Amino acid sequence: MKTDDGLFEPEGTASFDFGAFGNMEKREEWKYAPLDVAEEFKEPFKPSLCARVLLNGSEPGEGKAEKLLSPRDQVEAAGFASVGRSFPIRVPEGKTRIEVKNKGKRDSLFLSLRFGKGKSDAVLFFEGEGDGVYFLDAAAPEESQVTLTVICLGNGKRFIYDSTRIASGAKVKRNLLCLGGGFDRYSLGAYFAGPRAEAEMNGIYFACGECYTECRVRVAHSVPDCKSRVSYRGALIGSSARSAWVGESIIGKGAPGSDSYELNKNFVLTPGAKSFSEPQLEIKNGDIVAAGHSSSVGYFDPIQLFYLRSRGIGEEEAKRMIISGFFEELLSNMESGEGEEEFRAFCRKMGVSNGAQA
């Protein structure tokens, strides 16, 4: 199925009608998230308008914005029907900082980011204790080079629906750092709208204490010669911590020359914590460069720990070094100054270090 915009929509229910999705308990897309949280969001609600949006420190103007793709789950449809404000934002070349802070009640808003030609680097923060359903549509024009880093902080219950349309020849880097301490269900899609485009999607999530983090990443190859790389790493601390990652890579019939790889690694640091990892690869075209995936959930490697400890490094510090090292490679791939800064601050708070500041 293709939208008017030429985007490829994967098969399955897609509707702006929140009633079109049937019983949530039986839906594939809700098999990991705690349904008691989703329950509160499954019908349209009156948005509090509490969330504050800042664009480089100033409030951007509201306006009309069109959603690229139809909602694909009930909370998305109900949340979109609840959108109180829309912010169409033109993102210029160079650096841009966007903040969405919700310190109040449940809200729903829509951000539409239209990137310019050339090289842009935007960072978007979701902060605060307030709950919300947020929509983010980004579009990278032909031959553009776009980096968009989203950093989720704070303790709210958030459902975030984020899609990026990538025009021909564009190179898009989508970084995500989910460092919140509440509930985050982040759905991120990259949709190729023209040939020879590239999407690099890097993500780091940390589920601590009672927190739940779910990242659903979809890449849709529907046009020829596009390349996607998805690399997500997560860590869980605390016996009640839960995480889920679902990576969906779809290569359509009209996408010869596709090159796709998705990877997810999870580090369970506390017994009892649970991490689910589900890579999915749907290939409808045999004429491709490559398509692969890899996924793991693991504990500390006792041999690595032994090696560090045999050099005098105590067990706790050795563990902190291993955790930090686990994220380091991905962090350097992100090339996001603010993302790195936030992550390092988070690591300091969690007592995680790779020895640099020893």
Add this chain to the structure above:
Amino acid sequence: MAHRLEIKDFRSSVATKEGPKEILKGVNLEASSDEIHVLMGPNGSGKSTLAYSLMAHPDYATSGSVRLDGTELELLTPDERAKEGLFLGMQYPVEVPGVPLANFLRTSLKALKGEAPSIRSWPSILKGYMERLKMDPQFAFRNVNEGFSGGEKKRAEILQLEVLKPKFAILDEIDSGLDVDALRIVSEGICRSHEEGCGIILITHYARILKYVHPDFVHLFYKGKIAMSGGKDLADRIEEEGYDELIGTLS
């Protein structure tokens, strides 16, 4: 003053499906840090088990006594043993992704000595050590052992030995997989450490390293214990006669 390592009736078992399997069957060895001891023995005789067990590797359950300068190490953790001055150079050094060698060594120095060199001075200090081992200084910024060749890993082990300056080093097949130049460079590092007061227990299969590292004692390890001890001449006999023939003379 020389340091003293005393190993008495040291036993080590590994868990198997059939229950614990004893690999070390009562090892006795006394060594002074002004000596170089070489352990040779056929495959599967327990040499590596001895090296790892002395450092409290989690795979092994041990008993007996290991004393370093009179301090009993047997119940100590690997990091506590390192702090007492024991070092293990591994046959297969472990990769630690995301942790640069320079950070790792500085953290290790801080843990062992209580203070680390300043961040400013550390790169040039480390570079000095690396130059002696003819290591590319860029390796300091690479993750520990990640993507290192076999020879580079062994040099990195000796780099750690020279930087950390332990009282005693157990070097498990540090010479395996090295070309002639690397063997000489690694051997020079071992000799420098020894001259600075570090006791050496070198586990090897080949007499070729003994051209550079001159042993005071050579021990033949067989079936989980030291079966025969001698001087450099024992290594020569092993090289000439092979283990089978020598072991045959024991029975």
